[in-house]
Amino acid sequence: MSTPPTEAPSRLRTMLRSRLLWPILALVALLLVNVAKSPGFLSIRMQDGHLFGSLIDILRNGAPILLVALGMTLVIATRGIDLSVGAVVAISGAFALSIIGDARDPNSLAVVLAAVAASLIFAVVLGSWNGLLVSVFGIQPIIATLILMTAGRGIAMLITEGQILTVSSAPYKVIGGGYWFALPASIIIAAALFILVGLLTRKTALGMLIESVGINPEASRLAGVSSRTIVWTVYVFSAICAAIAGLMISSNVTAADANSAGLWIEMDAILAVVLGGTSLAGGRYSLTGTLIGAFVIQTLTTTVYSVGIAPEITLVFKALVVIAVCLLQAPRMHALLRRRGHGPTVAPPPATPGAPDPGVSTPPRTKVTAS
Numbered sequence: 001m002s003t004p005p006t007e008a009p010s011r012l013r014t015m016l017r018s019r020l021l022w023p024i025l026a027l028v029a030l031l032l033v034n035v036a037k038s039p040g041f042l043s044i045r046m047q048d049g050h051l052f053g054s055l056i057d058i059l060r061n062g063a064p065i066l067l068v069a070l071g072m073t074l075v076i077a078t079r080g081i082d083l084s085v086g087a088v089v090a091i092s093g094a095f096a097l098s099i100i101g102d103a104r105d106p107n108s109l110a111v112v113l114a115a116v117a118a119s120l121i122f123a124v125v126l127g128s129w130n131g132l133l134v135s136v137f138g139i140q141p142i143i144a145t146l147i148l149m150t151a152g153r154g155i156a157m158l159i160t161e162g163q164i165l166t167v168s169s170a171p172y173k174v175i176g177g178g179y180w181f182a183l184p185a186s187i188i189i190a191a192a193l194f195i196l197v198g199l200l201t202r203k204t205a206l207g208m209l210i211e212s213v214g215i216n217p218e219a220s221r222l223a224g225v226s227s228r229t230i231v232w233t234v235y236v237f238s239a240i241c242a243a244i245a246g247l248m249i250s251s252n253v254t255a256a257d258a259n260s261a262g263l264w265i266e267m268d269a270i271l272a273v274v275l276g277g278t279s280l281a282g283g284r285y286s287l288t289g290t291l292i293g294a295f296v297i298q299t300l301t302t303t304v305y306s307v308g309i310a311p312e313i314t315l316v317f318k319a320l321v322v323i324a325v326c327l328l329q330a331p332r333m334h335a336l337l338r339r340r341g342h343g344p345t346v347a348p349p350p351a352t353p354g355a356p357d358p359g360v361s362t363p364p365r366t367k368v369t370a371s
Helices: 007-017 021-037 054-077 085-102 109-136 141-160 170-177 185-202 206-215 217-222 227-253 265-275 287-307 311-329 331-342
Strands: 044-047 050-053
Touching: 021 287, 021 311, 050 054, 054 085, 054 185, 054 206, 054 227, 054 265, 054 287, 085 109, 085 141, 085 170, 085 227, 085 265, 109 141, 109 170, 109 227, 170 185, 170 227, 185 206, 185 227, 185 287, 206 217, 206 227, 217 227, 265 287, 265 311, 287 311
Parallel strands: none
Antiparallel strands: 044 050
């Protein structure tokens, strides 16, 4: 069955207007740059029952960013922001390793599970604090989370006593450096949480409630939506995602550094969310876009090292790429490109009095005959 001639241009226009187009193109371009630098970049091999390759490394190293960005997406969808996720990353890793290090048997699976559970519970408390300040006391989200962002590093320093905690624990190492079903465990954990959030927000009314709160909290409240509970919940979820990311990071290096763990990860998460097309004004959000944005950020980091860009200008190069993608996504840029593509607009000639308008179709006249 052939496609109607007018349907193909319509599909093309819809695709060009999609907010996911430019992040996808940016990701493909970064991968092509790496392939040009190293022809075997896309190759994946099986060794000792595990999958290895540059793409696997990107997925594994990008898992913590994806988790933090996942929680950040829902927070931003409610017209908020969470700057404390980096501090929560540092706290969770330090808290878990301090428990494991003080145990008699660090290699005990029960000890590791208790440490992970304690870190997640602590994250719920931290997220509840952010939600309390924002939803109950009405403090601006950027100020409320800035408080924990500043104090959180101090809490992590108190837990580690200003030292870098190093603990050797085989079960704990699995979270960030182990393998399940031939894949890194961090990839499976991040994918499972992503699928779970997608099902909860797109197959239930939760996603609609989050969007309604982000669009107009007062109208949602008058419609019977408990906007305070929704806002509180997303901040708790954001803290849980950051805690899991902190467990991955500390597990991968079997150490907790209160100063550098999770440093600037909140910026990477916000950039990933914005690149994915989620509106900072609240309401509209895209989990698929966040997924693509997170891997754009991680692939960009990999590209910087593979191309050999000097470390002192790494952040500048990263910012330039992000700015370029954001500009290409902007509606005003789309309008400017369309105007240039169609050329200058020519005004129609003035209409002659009594003449029909060429832009309006005139129905045919019917001759009436007198009977």
